[in-house]
Amino acid sequence: MRRICLDGEWSLQALRVEENNYDIKDGSCFPIDMPGCVQDALIEGLVVPDPYYARNELETLFIGRSDWRISRSFNLQKTSGKTYILRLEKVDTIASLSINGSVVASFDNEHRIYEIDVTGFLKDGDNTIQFDFTSSEKVALQRQSQLDHPIPCSRYMYDSPARNLVRKAQCNAAWDWGLCMQTIGIHESILLFECECFHLSSFSAIPKRKGCDWKLQVKAYVKVFHDCEVSLRLRCAGRKIEKVVKLKETDSCFDFDMEIPSFAVELWWPNGLGEQVLYDVLFELGDYELSRKIGFRTIEVRNEMTMGGKELTVVVNGQPVFCKGANWIPLDARPCRMTAERFDSIIRDVRDSNMNMLRVWGGGWYEKEAFYDSCDRYGILLWHDLMFSCSTYPAEDWFLESVDKELRDQVRRLSSRTCIALWCGNNECLGALGWYEETRANLPLYLKDYEKLYSNWIDHILVEEDPSRMYWPSSPCAGPGDYSDNWHSDGNGDMHYWTVWHERKDFEFYHSVKPRFCSEFGYQSFPSLSEVKSFTPEDELSITSPVMEHHQRNDEGNSIINEMFTRYFRPPVGFENQLYLSQVQQAYAIKTAVTYWRSLMPYCMGTLFWQLNDVWPVSSWSSIEYSGKWKPLQYAAKRFYKDVAPLIYTDEGKVFVKVCNDGRNTFEGKCSIAFMGFDGSLVKQLESDVKVNSLEVVTVLEEDLGGFDTSSCYICVSFGDIEETLLLSRPKDAEILDPELRYSVSEDGGCFSVKIRTENPAFYVVPDAGSIKGRFDDCLFTLNGERTVKFTPEDKVSLEEFKASLKVYDLFSTLSER
Structure with missing residues (x-):
């Protein structure tokens, strides 16, 4: 086997280009580095401006509405009798491939992994390879015009319409925190394999308990060109298998097991519960050598009737896990900036913030290997949506067949990942059935489409490809077959609670629900001053300037933030103070929710706030800015997500002090409580010895505030190495x-x-x-x-x-x- 990498400099040519201000015409040519995309090539080449700065996004929208050609020549010493396989990942999105002037293949799904036999198209010596890309927006609108009935989706500022009719990252078309950048290109290495009698595409290795020991279930995916015998070697945790296997031309995969005694391996644990021990699995088949890292752990998701409703509890190695974390969106709108170093840095931030789970949101894409590497390494569990979000989707054969291939490609790629806890069918697509005029007018039709796609089609594929994990139908939902309103119903499954933000309710409304698992809730802030200055000219440093409003993609975002200032804080003076106070207010909101919901453990077993990161510099719900800078919320999360932590909140005229422990071990310590005046004087002091067991919440204090002037004092609680304080009135009323x-x-x-x-x-x-x-x-x-x-x-x-x-x-x- 010979592996030829075709990465490097290619040629970019405009084919059918939309009107623009940069003198780019049909036939204009530019260099482009592959893997890469058209937008990055034109930005890096200074042909078009940085779309992240000011309102330049509007100057670059024409790129995604145009057609482009990416091509190169390469020399090949072609060997007679060999088979040549071209491997392509993340072809984005509508494209055709030609080699030496002959059309070889077409593409229409960014999430696919393609392996194409190109033997008959290659020649000895110089070869040309060419990808012709058609605007996905054009194709989406064409498909929309051919539908039997409307397939509506949510729309956003400056967006690309009908995004739900093309299988690419949905947020490329814009979101209420993201710009519109309909990327065009190929985002992974372009590889050509020269093969003998077979090609090894990939392999999976999934450890399963077998009594007290382990059974490593290995599956190899192959393309066999003619019958042959080849040597096989597998090594893991000091164990080895060596044998000869017979491959038949009809084979597409084969599997086998390796027995591993329990004493040979240590368990992998989520962050905060133990170490993240990973083992190399080395797989050799003939002259192919592939490897991956795995952790040995058991995982299940319980969805049983407990405490009056159906729980959603993740259990690792027999230990129920209170899931603490946030929602993950793509790292960047520009794929060239998604580096392994940035993935490692931000997932380390997640670990250092005492989080143990991220939810891979369904409007992005299946992430790069570096992301999953970091989550495995740092013990971050993944609630992994499939890539469907905030829309209805077709249930026609062409769409179902594309989804079938997409899911088989991605689940085979990712099923060995230790960090993935569950697969989830979509983000909010069940709820979306009630969002649109068309769906409300004919709900049975759209419900039939929904069930066909997610219950009949995707469910079957996931069970077939990865029976080791639960398939959760939608987020939010009460469970399989239950179509409850899980934006307002809190007793079953997972909940998205947006009443405080979208319905403009007070922060105390977080106390009005008791979710079993809250997988989305959030509150916006403005960026920090340094972040704002990275995209805003000095003369537009105002919340209502055109540039600042362009970087606020939620229609009511600014008004909600400012309205809540008037409820909880005294009006901030000046632009800089507005930015700071918005970030304080964001942390105040999320801490209010998490503190109360953690106090409900084990009834509530997870809180994942919206959202961890940004794809560009913007006003949003993120806790880490696009630049990587922590907002105050991320620092607050580091404290309120600590395994053993004091919880303070007020409710119905009382102040509550509790201590929670979601670690594996009992913790004993002294809890000090002090009521303090605003001049620093001590009003009242209490001290208690507290013993808190694993997955337990202990009430230390429940005090009626009727005897306190709540506007003149605050409470300070210390336990272990954490000190928490709480104003006993709204900040604006505190003297x-x-x-x-x-x-x-x-x-x-x-x-x-x-x-x-x-x-x-x-x-x-x-x-x-x-x-x-x-x-x-x-x-x-x-x-x-x-x-x-x-x-x-x-x-x-x-x-x-x-x-x-x-x-x-x-x-x-x-x-x-x-």
Whole structure:
């Protein structure tokens, strides 16, 4: 076997180009690096402007509405009697392939993995290979015109219509946090294999318990060109299989098992519950050598009737897991920026924030290997949606056949991944049946289409391809066959709770529901000042400027944020304070929800807020900005998702202090509770010895607030190594004093120590290093006295540069212009 990589510089040519301001005409040519996409080539070549800056997105929409050709020549020493297989992944999206002037194949699904026999099209010597791409928007509109009945989907600002009729990342067409960038290109390496009698496409290795030991179930996927005998070798955890296998021309796969005793391996655990031990699986078949890493663990998802409803509990190695985390969207709208280093960095952030699960949202794509590598490495479980979101979808044969091939390709690729906990059919497509005028007018028709796609078709494929995992029909849903309204019904399955944001309810409404598992809930904020300056000219630094509004893709986003300011905070003075306070408010909202829902454990067994990351710099629900900078919410999550943590909340005139433990071991410690005045004086103090078992919540205090002037004091609780505080009134009603906050900075072995002092308690203290990349060891805290926080930069920074960039915000400071 010989592997030939065709990556590198190719030629890009405009075929049928839409009107534009950059003198790009039919026949215009440019260089393009493959893997890559047309947008990246034109941006990097400075042919078109950066679509992330200002309103330049509108200047680049023509690219996705045009047709393009990507081609190159290569020299091949072709060997007689050999078979040549071309492997292509993430062909985006509507394209035809020609070799030496002959059409070889066509493509219409970005999520497919193609392996094409191109033997008869290649010649000895120079060869030309060419991909002609047709605008997916054009094809979507053409398909829309040919439908028997409308197939509606949700629409967004500046979007590409009928996105649901083309199998590509749905958010490429725009979302309420994302720009419209209908990428065109190929996003993985282009590989040509010269084969003897067979080609090994891939293999899976899934460990299953067999009594006290393990059975490694291995399946190899092959293309056999003629009958042959080949040597096979498998190695894992010090065990080895060597044998000769007979391959027949009719074979497409074969399987076998390896017995592994329990003493030979250690268990893989989710983050916070144990170590993430991974083992190399080395598979050799003839002259092919493939490898992957696996962890040994058992996983199940329980959906039994308990405590008055159907639970949704993830169980790993027999241990029920309270799932803590966020929703994941694609790392970037520009595929060329999705590097292994960025995946590793952000998943490490997830680990360091005491999260143990991400939900791979169904409007993106099946991720790159580096993403799953990092999740396996850092113990991050995945709730993995299939790529359908916020739409109805066709149930016609052409669509079902494409989905069949897509799912078999991707599930075979990913089934060995230790991190994947479950497959979920879609994001909000069940709920979408009630969103559109067409579906409401003929619900039986659309429900029939829905059941045909998700219950009859996809369910069958998932059971066949990966029986090791649960298939959850939709998110949210109450369970298989149950069509309850899981935006408002909280007793079964998973819930999406958007009443606070979309219906503009007070944050206390998070206490009005008791979800078994809340897989989506969120609250927006504006970006930080440094993030805003990365896309906004100085003369447009205003929430209502054209550029800032362009980077707010939720129609009511700004008004909801500002309206909630008036309910909970005193109006911030100036643009900079608006940005800061919006991020405080976001953290306040999500902490309110998580604190209460964690207190319901084990009734509630998961909270995944919306959303972790951004695809571009924008006002959104993210906890980590596009640049990688943590918002205060991410720092708050690091505390409120700690395995053993104090929980403080007020409800119906009482204050509650509880301690939760979702770790595996019993924890004992002293819980200190202090009611403090805003001048720093002690009003009342309590102390209790607390023992909290695994998956237990212990109530330490339930106190009626009738005897307190809640506008003049706050509560401070410490347990273990965590200190939490809570204002007993809404912040706008709290009679806080000027903390007279000041700070000094010193260098500390390549890091920086920031010593912050106050004369009176300061609330929501946020040190901010501006555009300097790095992280503080804490942020968004209450300070009464003196404290030092440490900043670790990613790159070398001088003390003078850090001092010039550093700011420290607090709640009182929002009352005057910065």
